[in-house]
Amino acid sequence: MAAVILLQAHGLTRHFDGLKAVDGVDFVLKEGEIHALIGPNGAGKTTFVSLLSGRIPAQSGTIHLKGRDITKLPAHKRVKAGIAYTFQITQVYAALTVFDNVALAVQSRGAHPIRAAAMAALERVGLETRAGQIAGTLSYGHQRVLEIAMGLALKPTLLILDEPTQGLAQGEIATFKEIVRAVVPETTVLLIEHNMDVVMDLATRITVLNFGTILATGTPEEIRANRAVQAAYLGEPC
């Protein structure tokens, strides 16, 4: 596979007072891959993807998307440039209907007619029969799926999923994996995930973050065999 670089971060840094949440990270995302970002709690994963999506400004370092410098681009323009972010804590519009939630994503990319495009986005994740329901009354699992549907409805080139399977039942995780597999390679996926089965099953490459720096990057097999990763997760052998 000819690996075209979709996104490249160089020396990306964000400190919160004394805490080095993200500290000089170099990172490359190849087009069409499913890239998992793992690491212990507090390793800086969410901060790192927030820097990529523009929710938090970087203190230093650069980010390039398809060769274009987007370091200074505000978050809403990065979305237009093709980076979609789905929230770790479900952030659907609870008071609006399922349809309106997806329609907001669809009309943001200028799709027309909105109704047809929104229904297509719902069909993709199997929520089409619930279009008229108030989103806040959906089950937790369905809200997570709706969140992903909103991200996909933006037709992004890069979809960032922040712990998408958190709190999902086994059956729902299987559906989620199917959805993600279906979007590549048109969409590149960057996934923060704690569920190792999901990571090992889906990811083509894995990056391990620890204390705001990259511990290792490689294929699932390489990461599994990496001693430094084992130490970070399981503690140093005495």
Place this chain on the structure above:
Amino acid sequence: MNGTRALALHLGVLALLLALHFLAPSYHHTNIARIMVLAIYAMGYNIAFGYTGLLSLGHALLFGAGLYGAGLLVYHADAHATLALIAGVLAGGALAFAVGLLALRTAGVAFMIVTLMFAQAGYLTILYFGSYTRGDEGIVIPRAARMLGSLDLSDDGTRYLVALTLFAIALLCNLALVRSPFGRVMVAMRENEERSRMLGYNPFTVKLAALTVSGLYSGLSGAAYGLMFGYVGAGLASVQYSILPMLYVLLGGAGTVLGPFLGALLMFYLIDYASSVTDAHQFVTGAALVLLVLFAPKGILGTIRARAGARGAEWLP
């Protein structure tokens, strides 16, 4: 089309108001004309507050912009009332845009304070230039200047029908706005700004656009009020006139198209009745506000819509 029921409801209200033109006794006839003009103001306030979540305490500035934009032109430049009306609308929109550029850098409580300060500055400016505005005493617009083309606004019947026409246009535009894609984005901004930003919407421009539309409505209402009732005074741009549309909207139902009118109607008659039995009618208004916030924070139509569940939004947008 699932919008037919909502459209039918709103057209029904307009038909009822037309019927009242022939049926209402003179005293109520004049009151309702006034209420319709004030309801346009409340609709404008509702577009900012009810739909977009911008709690402004300074809308009297925008109402005043329309009032004085029209009034000063007629009084000092002998402008035609039609031209003055248009000028008033534009003055409201332009001032809302300018204030928005600065005030929308803040949010929440800070936004309330900044808008309040802008409105106070506007009020004091009116008093400062008393030689032009005649300050608190105000300007009485002569009957001859209150001609909208061939329509004499000092005539009760004509005034009612002009008020109804402007109200109908404002109401139907409001309905179309909130059912449009942009209306959906306004609500999204109110519900979750961060989420909306991550769907590619710039919160600043969305809020600025909504505030400007709100200013156009407020300006129209102010200009119409001055021309129809023949009086332009600083009291109409005081802080009380920033609070009134909020009361109307809270009572009728924030984020509903008909709420501002219903709220204006009920509050007008509540104040009217209260002042006939006591001097402390402002106490009654205050008590009404406290009761509303405590027991019916969604207002009348907001509560009805919530009871109706997901279907409610279809006929009560």
